[in-house]
Amino acid sequence: MKRIVIVVIAIGAPLSGQWIKYPTAGVPTTPSGFPNLGAPAPRTADGKPDLSGMWEAENTRPCNPTGAADNCTDLSVGTQILNIAEGLPGGLPYQPWAADLVKVRSAGMGKDWPHSRCVPPGVPEMHVLPEFKKIVQAPGLLIILHEFNASYRQIFTDGRPLPVDPNPSWNGYSSGRWEGDTLVVETAGFRDGLWL
Amino acid sequence: MRRSIAAAIVAIAMCAPLPAQWLHYPTAGVPTTPSGFPNLGAPTPRTAGGEPDLSGIWEAENVLPCDPNTSSCTDLRAGPEIRDIAARLPGGLPYKPWAADLSRVRAAENGRDWPHSRCLPLGPTEIHTTPMFKKFVQAPGLLVILHEFNASYRQIFTDGRPLPVDPQPSWNGYSSGHWEGDTLVVESAGFRDGLWLDIKGDPLTDAAKVTERFRRLNYGNMEIELTIDDPKAYSKPWTIKLHEFIVLNTELLDYMCMENEKDMPHMVGK
Numbered sequence: 196m197k198r199i200v201i202v203v204i205a206i207g208a209p210l211s212g213q214w215i216k217y218p219t220a221g222v223p224t225t226p227s228g229f230p231n232l233g234a235p236a237p238r239t240a241d242g243k244p245d246l247s248g249m250w251e252a253e254n255t256r257p258c259n260p261t262g263a264a265d266n267c268t269d270l271s272v273g274t275q276i277l278n279i280a281e282g283l284p285g286g287l288p289y290q291p292w293a294a295d296l297v298k299v300r301s302a303g304m305g306k307d308w309p310h311s312r313c314v315p316p317g318v319p320e321m322h323v324l325p326e327f328k329k330i331v332q333a334p335g336l337l338i339i340l341h342e343f344n345a346s347y348r349q350i351f352t353d354g355r356p357l358p359v360d361p362n363p364s365w366n367g368y369s370s371g372r373w374e375g376d377t378l379v380v381e382t383a384g385f386r387d388g389l390w391l
Numbered sequence: 392m393r394r395s396i397a398a399a400i401v402a403i404a405m406c407a408p409l410p411a412q413w414l415h416y417p418t419a420g421v422p423t424t425p426s427g428f429p430n431l432g433a434p435t436p437r438t439a440g441g442e443p444d445l446s447g448i449w450e451a452e453n454v455l456p457c458d459p460n461t462s463s464c465t466d467l468r469a470g471p472e473i474r475d476i477a478a479r480l481p482g483g484l485p486y487k488p489w490a491a492d493l494s495r496v497r498a499a500e501n502g503r504d505w506p507h508s509r510c511l512p513l514g515p516t517e518i519h520t521t522p523m524f525k526k527f528v529q530a531p532g533l534l535v536i537l538h539e540f541n542a543s544y545r546q547i548f549t550d551g552r553p554l555p556v557d558p559q560p561s562w563n564g565y566s567s568g569h570w571e572g573d574t575l576v577v578e579s580a581g582f583r584d585g586l587w588l589d590i591k592g593d594p595l596t597d598a599a600k601v602t603e604r605f606r607r608l609n610y611g612n613m614e615i616e617l618t619i620d621d622p623k624a625y626s627k628p629w630t631i632k633l634h635e636f637i638v639l640n641t642e643l644l645d646y647m648c649m650e651n652e653k654d655m656p657h658m659v660g661k
Contacts, residue, residue, distance in 0.1 A: 214552070214555045214558065214565060215555075215558070215559070217552055217555075220532065220550065247530075312649060313510075313649045314647055314649050314650050315542065315645075315647060331528065331530050331533065331535055333446075333528050333530050335419065336528065338528060338535060338537065338544075340535065340544045340546070344541060344542075344543065345512065345541075345543050345544055345545075345562070345563065346541065346542050346543055346544065347535075347537050347542055347543070347544045348542075349537070349643070353419065355413070355416055358413045358414075358416075361413065361414075362414075362644060364644075364645055365542075365645055365647055365650075366542065366645060368413060
């Protein structure tokens, strides 16, 4: 008679072996050891706030178990992904052609939304998408790494003026400077036809 | 009679002021010769921690000289490895039989199914051999490589983390690096199956472990020694050397492959 030997293989990897759960270094904690999200903003060696870290949008569309299910999500995404002017009193100050175009596109249910064709989201939209963004703040350059298409955006903080008549670009050309504790970033040189 | 119109020739300044064009924006901190030229042989810059600083924009060497007898020349910064990763490896690749067959079939089809031509991400060799600029940004605990192709990034962690065990398969793999003297040794694994190493179609499987040794020789030159240990496709590990040159006074441009993509229906192989 054939003998069958059963071998049990441990399928759980050690937690530290998984980067999906790799602990972030340097997180300030409460006395009980939990992350203290209200701790002061970290600063770089030159005293400026350090924006480095992974960030996600707020979720302002929580699912109400008793309400309609078509406008809620557990993704970290706010209502601005559908309408960038959500919550803006008076809405957007459209030129007439722009208002018409928005009506046509909305009626088309966003069928020509560039994002659904795998092209970059451009600048306002990259903030409202539910994917993670990692900010790496280096001297003279702030990089935003975006999970969508494993893509980056560069914000120069080396004082350069915006370029004059540059090659049109999906991300535009960004130059930032500190005003107190606020990083003010100006961007121009976008290609035409981006969606907000 | 029509009066001739005095043609006013307006000299339109076609060139914007130099500092206003980022394509010509001067790189900061370039060491110079006594005459003021960039000194590419100056010592390797170092970080505050004393390690070599690999930061900068880099391009591959151009060793595809134009030969009027072949169609294989270009002024792009690309070496022969873009077509054949083993172009300068004595003896070629130590293929397992199925890998040799697959490579032959793909080459015969002129790279019709090359993932790059479908706008998919570059594999671990193509990141270095593709003729686009790469910007290395060396931050504490993390080396980021920004690549013009699809304005894409690759992360190399230098915070000491071990490679993940059984991670989600990835185009870039998972990379962890440590310094051995002045060489950054980077190990990567966790690649998705089915990557191509070159246009010819040499395969890389999900069993692959890739080791890169980055050594910045001086200000302007970097060497990358790349070892591939892929026991599913190759009977032993093999190593090639690539050379990169620093790029000054310009900036990355975004190349968005999916924008107005029209080539795919025309790729029919033979």
